[in-house]
Amino acid sequence: MFLAWKEIKYSKTRFALIIGVVVLISYLVFFLTGLAYGLAQENRTSIDKWDATGIILADESNLNINMSMFPKDQMDEVDAEETASLGIASSVIQLEEETDDDSKINVTFFGIDGDEFITPEITDGDMFSDANEVVGDLSLKEEEGYEIGDELSLAGMDTTVTLVGFTENSKFNVAPVLYTDHETYQHIRASGFGEREEEIISAIVVRTADDTLEEVSIGTDDLELYEINEFISNLPGYNAQVLTFGLMIGFLVLIAAMIIGIFIYVLTLQKSSMLGVMKAQGISSTYIGKSVVGQTFLLSTIGVLTGLGLTLGTGLALPNAVPFQNNGLFFVSITTLLIVVALLGAFFSVRTVVKIDPLEAID
Amino acid sequence: MKLIELKDVTKSFDDGRKKIEALKTTNFSVEEGEFVSIIGPSGSGKSTFLTIIGGLQTPSKGKVYINDEQFSELAEKERAKKRFREIGFILQASNLIPFLTVKNQLQLVNKINKEKFDIKQVESLLSDLKIEELQDKYPGDLSGGERQRAAIARALYHDPSVILADEPTASLDTDRAFEVVEILARETKKKKKATIMVTHDERLTDYCDSVYIMKDGVLNKK
Numbered sequence: 001m002f003l004a005w006k007e008i009k010y011s012k013t014r015f016a017l018i019i020g021v022v023v024l025i026s027y028l029v030f031f032l033t034g035l036a037y038g039l040a041q042e043n044r045t046s047i048d049k050w051d052a053t054g055i056i057l058a059d060e061s062n063l064n065i066n067m068s069m070f071p072k073d074q075m076d077e078v079d080a081e082e083t084a085s086l087g088i089a090s091s092v093i094q095l096e097e098e099t100d101d102d103s104k105i106n107v108t109f110f111g112i113d114g115d116e117f118i119t120p121e122i123t124d125g126d127m128f129s130d131a132n133e134v135v136g137d138l139s140l141k142e143e144e145g146y147e148i149g150d151e152l153s154l155a156g157m158d159t160t161v162t163l164v165g166f167t168e169n170s171k172f173n174v175a176p177v178l179y180t181d182h183e184t185y186q187h188i189r190a191s192g193f194g195e196r197e198e199e200i201i202s203a204i205v206v207r208t209a210d211d212t213l214e215e216v217s218i219g220t221d222d223l224e225l226y227e228i229n230e231f232i233s234n235l236p237g238y239n240a241q242v243l244t245f246g247l248m249i250g251f252l253v254l255i256a257a258m259i260i261g262i263f264i265y266v267l268t269l270q271k272s273s274m275l276g277v278m279k280a281q282g283i284s285s286t287y288i289g290k291s292v293v294g295q296t297f298l299l300s301t302i303g304v305l306t307g308l309g310l311t312l313g314t315g316l317a318l319p320n321a322v323p324f325q326n327n328g329l330f331f332v333s334i335t336t337l338l339i340v341v342a343l344l345g346a347f348f349s350v351r352t353v354v355k356i357d358p359l360e361a362i363d
Numbered sequence: 364m365k366l367i368e369l370k371d372v373t374k375s376f377d378d379g380r381k382k383i384e385a386l387k388t389t390n391f392s393v394e395e396g397e398f399v400s401i402i403g404p405s406g407s408g409k410s411t412f413l414t415i416i417g418g419l420q421t422p423s424k425g426k427v428y429i430n431d432e433q434f435s436e437l438a439e440k441e442r443a444k445k446r447f448r449e450i451g452f453i454l455q456a457s458n459l460i461p462f463l464t465v466k467n468q469l470q471l472v473n474k475i476n477k478e479k480f481d482i483k484q485v486e487s488l489l490s491d492l493k494i495e496e497l498q499d500k501y502p503g504d505l506s507g508g509e510r511q512r513a514a515i516a517r518a519l520y521h522d523p524s525v526i527l528a529d530e531p532t533a534s535l536d537t538d539r540a541f542e543v544v545e546i547l548a549r550e551t552k553k554k555k556k557a558t559i560m561v562t563h564d565e566r567l568t569d570y571c572d573s574v575y576i577m578k579d580g581v582l583n584k585k
Contacts, residue, residue: 010462277456282443283443
């Protein structure tokens with residue numbers, strides 16, 4: 001470390017430039033991770049909120065909750081510790097007094113039974129208690145400026161609903177969720193499918209204490225039970241999104257490591273005559289190699305941590321509409337990964353050091 | 364006491380077509396406190412001779428002893444360790460590391476040996492060589508003569524038994540060259556080292572106890 005640090009201090013500009021490149025790349029990696037994570041979360045926060053173990057959908061829905069539909073009384077046949085009925089319907093809302101297209105918002109209605117476990121915690125206002133009352137995701141307030149008491153008109157319907165409360169982290173398919181009771185839900189859903197005599201729901205959410213679905217029985221062939229994670233990864237577009245970002249981030253990590261590795265390699269080649277002299281004096285390849293690895297560690301650590309700092313700073317400055325979200329676990333593992341892979345790159349340089357013939361220093 | 368001893372040492376290379384004898388059978392020794400110079404035209408085998416003593420290459424035949432210990436047959440790693448301990452190199456282009464100050468060059472030795480750094484020891488050595496005030500300067504900021512004196516300080520610092528100097532005056536003007544050789548001679552006596560200086564400048568040999576001439580791989584005492 002002695003040599004590594006002294007050299008960095010001596011050639012400040014050169015090493016500042018290298019660190020600069022590392023900072024920019026790691027900034028990009030972290031920022032992209034934050035965005036990818038934030039976007040992924042917007043697909044699923046409303047589901048994660050349930051803290052559920054499994055979900056029951058109509059057998060023929062092919063894991064697509066939007067296509068799942070069955071009578072609510074089928075719930076009686078399901079045997080599980082905790083169950084909750086859920087109806088889902090996409091819609092477009094607009095403040096009643098507005099008419100222009102810009103003020104329309106895509107939302108998903110969750111029809112729930114107010115005393116079952118998937119009922120959200122209210123952070124602002126009250127829980128719905130009457131028909132045509134809804135509780136909305138907090139983003140409606142933060143990003144759209146909606147307030148408690150607002151009347152919302154629904155596209156293609158005569159009814160309006162009243163916003164009575166807000167809850168946090170409730171997004172489904174990147175759109176805010178509006179919670180309402182089953183009666184109102186039936187009405188909204190019927191506008192797409194026609195009136196029905198029996199109550200229709202989309203899914204039954206299941207929660208068990210031991211987090212397995214072994215004890216759950218559904219009692220009919222028309223329904224199918226899925227793990228909640230399987231359900232999430234089959235949300236339309238979710239997996240494609242996560243894979244795309246994951247690959248990009250993976251490649252960026254590799255590229256970052258290669259760049260650090262190449263820099264260190266070029267520096268080592270430049271110094272090879274000096275390293276030859278050192279080896280002639282009897283300084284071991286191990287000592288020199290350690291100092292090369294130590295230097296890589298210093299450069300990558302300083303660079304990556306600065307990049308992380310910039311990302312966290314940017315995250316604070318971003319407007320709410322950007323789906324950026326920090327995740328400690330991802331940030332820590334990417335930091336570690338970047339540094340470890342950079343160190344692997346440095347081992348090419350160590351090989352060069354070992355190969356340098358001290359004899360050339362004298363001839 | 365003989366600090367350097369070569370017994371029937373030869374070095375030959377095979378360049379594919381014929382065998383080249385860079386160093387013919389040589390017996391040679393240097394005593395404690397003795398300052399020896401080796402002169403000869405370039406390509407005569409001086410450097411080969413020096414690098415064999417320094418253990419940078421091994422002789423084809425024969426044995427090299429440093430401080431009474433068999434040196435040439437040690438494994439490469441062990442040889443490097445012993446070289447670090449027992450031999451101080453002074454090279455033509457100076458053996459200093461460009462990004463370390465004079466003081467740090469010496470401190471590096473302590474770091475490698477995992478010893479405590481003693482600034483007093485550094486200062487007394489540097490003032491001995493009259494470069495005390497240069498301890499915080501980088502090699503790039505020193506003049507040629509100062510740099511070679513710093514190189515001598517580096518070579519002497521870890522108290523080796525042998526000093527090997529390869530054309531230490533090549534980049535210096537006559538006055539500076541004499542100064543450097545004089546210091547080398549003085550320190551050899553004072554610190555009881557065995558010093559070999561390879562040079563092509565015969566005028567510098569006045570300070571030496573004995574002078575050898577190398578020609579076509581044969582070493583003869585002058």
